[in-house]
Each structure stands twice: as C-alpha cells, then as structure tokens.
Amino acid sequence: MPALEAKLSEIEGELSKAKEFLPDRIEIDTILGFIGTLEKELDVTLVKFTPGIETNGQNGLEYKELPVEIVMRGTFVNTMRFMDRLVHMQNLTHMRNIQFTAPDMTEEDKKNI
Numbered sequence: 001m002p003a004l005e006a007k008l009s010e011i012e013g014e015l016s017k018a019k020e021f022l023p024d025r026i027e028i029d030t031i032l033g034f035i036g037t038l039e040k041e042l043d044v045t046l047v048k049f050t051p052g053i054e055t056n057g058q059n060g061l062e063y064k065e066l067p068v069e070i071v072m073r074g075t076f077v078n079t080m081r082f083m084d085r086l087v088h089m090q091n092l093t094h095m096r097n098i099q100f101t102a103p104d105m106t107e108e109d110k111k112n113i
Contacts, residue, residue, distance in 0.1 A: 027066075027091065028051050028066075028068075030091070031068070031089070031091060032049060034089060035049065035070070035086075038082055038085050038086070039072075039082075042074065042078045042081050042082050042085075043074065043075075043078055044072050044073065044074030044078050044079060044082050045072060045073040045074065046070070046071075046072050047071040047072055047073060048069060048070065048071035048072075049068065049069075049070055050068065050069040050070075051066060051067075051068050052066065052067035052068065052069065053066075053067075054066045073103065076100075079100075083095060083098075
C-alpha cells in the first residue's frame with residue numbers, strides 16, 4: 001500500500017507540473033460543442049475554428065478576452081441565425097471583424113444566369 005500511495009503522489013505531482021504549462025481547454029471545448037450543435041440545427045458548415053491568445057480586457061477591466069476566428073458556409077438567413085445564437089451565448093458576447101463573401105459559382109449556377 002505505501003508503494004501505491006508513493007506512486008499516486010508522484011503522478012499527482014507530475015499532473016500539477018503539466019497544468020502549469022498546458023492550458024485548460026474546457027471552455028473552448030464547451031464553445032466548440034455549442035457551435036457544433038448550432039451547425040447541425042441551422043444547416044451551416046464550420047470550415048475553420050481557431051482560438052487565439054487569451055488577453056486581459058481593455059482599460060484594466062477584470063475580464064478576459066479569447067478571440068476565436070470562425071469561418072463558415074451557409075445561406076445568409078442561416079448565417080444570421082447562427083450569429084444571433086452566438087452573441088446570446090453565455091461565454092461569447094462580442095463579434096468583431098465580420099466579413100461576408102459570396103461563394104464561387106458552380107457551372108450549374110452560371111448556366112442559370
């Protein structure tokens with residue numbers, strides 16, 4: 001039993017050291033899970049999800065900012081619904097630098113013009 005307790009103590013020490021270097025990604029996992037649910041509900045496609053570097057809020061306010069770059073495809077209506085649901089999410093409240101681009105036309109689309 002003492003050998004097992006010593007091993008457990010060693011493992012817990014290594015875990016504590018690892019936590020100093022590895023970020024806790026539970027919040028990002030939660031956000032990504034929520035976005036995945038929205039993706040299915042609203043028939044949009046998430047193309048890119050890239051978390052940035054966490055920073056302190058502006059003007060010394062006591063909050064953290066974690067920018068996330070999102071690229072997605074969908075109809076305009078579904079895209080707007082997606083964005084509305086994002087801004088009403090508990091942990092994600094601001095959207096900045098929004099860009100809309102038209103998708104490339106397929107040969108079928110060109111024939112219908």
